[in-house]
Amino acid sequence: MLRPLRILLSPPKCPLTRCCSGYVSRMRFVNRLQEDDDACAAALQNGRIFLFHSLSPLLQRTNRGTFRTSALTASDLQPILKNLGSDGSLLKESVLIGCSEQNQAEFCLDVGQLDQAAVEEQCGGTFVDLRKAFFLLKGAEAPLVAKGQALLRWHQTNRFCSATGQPTQRNQAGSHRFCSSSSTTYYPQMSPVVIVLVSDGTRCLLGRQASFPRGLYSALAGFCNMGETLEEALRREVAEEVGLEVQNISYSSSQHWPFPHSSFMVACHASVSPTHSQVDVDHSELEEARWFSLDEITCALQVKAPPRRGDPPVIWLPPPHAVANRLITEWADLQRHGKDGP
Ligand SMILES: NC(=O)C1=CN([C@@H]2O[C@H](COP(=O)(O)OP(=O)(O)OC[C@H]3O[C@@H](n4cnc5c(N)ncnc54)[C@H](O)[C@@H]3O)[C@@H](O)[C@H]2O)C=CC1
Numbered sequence: 407m408l409r410p411l412r413i414l415l416s417p418p419k420c421p422l423t424r425c426c427s428g429y430v431s432r433m434r435f436v437n438r439l440q441e442d443d444d445a446c447a448a449a450l451q452n453g454r455i456f457l458f459h460s461l462s463p464l465l466q467r468t469n470r471g472t473f474r475t476s477a478l479t480a481s482d483l484q485p486i487l488k489n490l491g492s493d494g495s496l497l498k499e500s501v502l503i504g505c506s507e508q509n510q511a512e513f514c515l516d517v518g519q520l521d522q523a524a525v526e527e528q529c530g531g532t533f534v535d536l537r538k539a540f541f542l543l544k545g546a547e548a549p550l551v552a553k554g555q556a557l558l559r560w561h562q563t564n565r566f567c568s569a570t571g572q573p574t575q576r577n578q579a580g581s582h583r584f585c586s587s588s589s590t591t592y593y594p595q596m597s598p599v600v601i602v603l604v605s606d607g608t609r610c611l612l613g614r615q616a617s618f619p620r621g622l623y624s625a626l627a628g629f630c631n632m633g634e635t636l637e638e639a640l641r642r643e644v645a646e647e648v649g650l651e652v653q654n655i656s657y658s659s660s661q662h663w664p665f666p667h668s669s670f671m672v673a674c675h676a677s678v679s680p681t682h683s684q685v686d687v688d689h690s691e692l693e694e695a696r697w698f699s700l701d702e703i704t705c706a707l708q709v710k711a712p713p714r715r716g717d718p719p720v721i722w723l724p725p726p727h728a729v730a731n732r733l734i735t736e737w738a739d740l741q742r743h744g745k746d747g748p
């Protein structure tokens with residue numbers, strides 16, 4: 407039986423208007439689209455589509471010289487795809503990434519099989535490598551493109567069942583893939599990573615890998631091993647990388663991190679006693695790790711852009727998009743203002 411079209415295109419109005427926020431209805435709408443292929447196909451016709459080319463997002467330069475994402479509607483995109491020689495089926499490869507506050511379903515689509523320059527010309531934008539795009543975009547746009555790219559990448563690398571080698575089929579939303587020969591459902595995966603800012607009470611510990619750009623230091627991080635709790639992973643990583651035993655672990659925040667693939671970063675603070683703070687760096691993992699005073703961190707937080715070639719050497723920190731920056735800023739605030747903040 408055909409479902410009424412009105413509930414397929416945007417979040418349904420909740421009958422309990424007083425108790426059910428717009429946020430709740432948007433989340434339920436997205437959940438419904440993940441489970442109902444027809445509803446998702448209908449929402450796609452009315453949704454916003456973010457284009458990628460070979461996993462690079464399409465950005466537009468604003469009059470002020472900044473960058474923003476550029477989304478098209480299905481009706482804008484269809485003729486463009488047709489002009490470039492693609493049949494209508496490409497649009498159906500779009501993957502659902504959420505629902506905007508304006509109640510429009512949001513999708514991403516990789517048009518890597520089309521000529522890049524021709525798509526850029528027709529859409530009035532530029533495909534920018536995600537590493538660059540992620541730091542050019544402001545606010546919620548950076549995590550949005552990171553999420554889109556992560557989902558598109560997952561689909562591109564999970565076309566076959568790892569048990570049978572048979573092709574897998576995606577649902578319309580792209581929230582899972584299914585192998586009919588083994589009846590296995592595959593869901594997009596992230597790798598859990600713990601990131602920790604260790605303090606000895608007056609200083610914090612930062613490290614750098616040999617591959618980091620010159621002068622960049624960050625909080626210690628590492629992938630969780632199978633079977634570990636977060637606390638175990640955190641204690642092990644710090645012990646392995648800098649030879650210290652931490653205590654007083656406290657949770658700060660988390661983020662999805664798209665580099666090199668999808669990591670789920672869980673950010674924590676931890677401490678060591680000042681009498682047991684001698685670092686013993688494992689040079690196979692880190693080029694250097696050392697303690698930084700509040701004054702050094704305050705200076706480093708003021709460096710707003712990576713130094714250019716020929717600039718004098720300077721210590722700088724991950725940018726505000728990175729949860730490492732948040733940990734370092736939280737630590738510095740706590741040092742300046744104590745537990746209760748400013
Ligand atoms: N968002 C942020 O603020 C920051 C994010 N990071 C991210 O944290 C991640 C982990 O940090 P690292 O110190 O490099 O980790 P790490 O200390 O665990 O060392 C990386 C090594 O772990 C092994 N490994 C184990 N499980 C792995 C998996 N699931 N995927 C890939 N490699 C795995 C590999 O041999 C790899 O070379 C990095 O991908 C980095 O991009 C790191 C610092 C700041």
Ligand SMILES: [Mg+2]
Nearest residue numbers: 626627628691
């Ligand atoms: Mg590490």
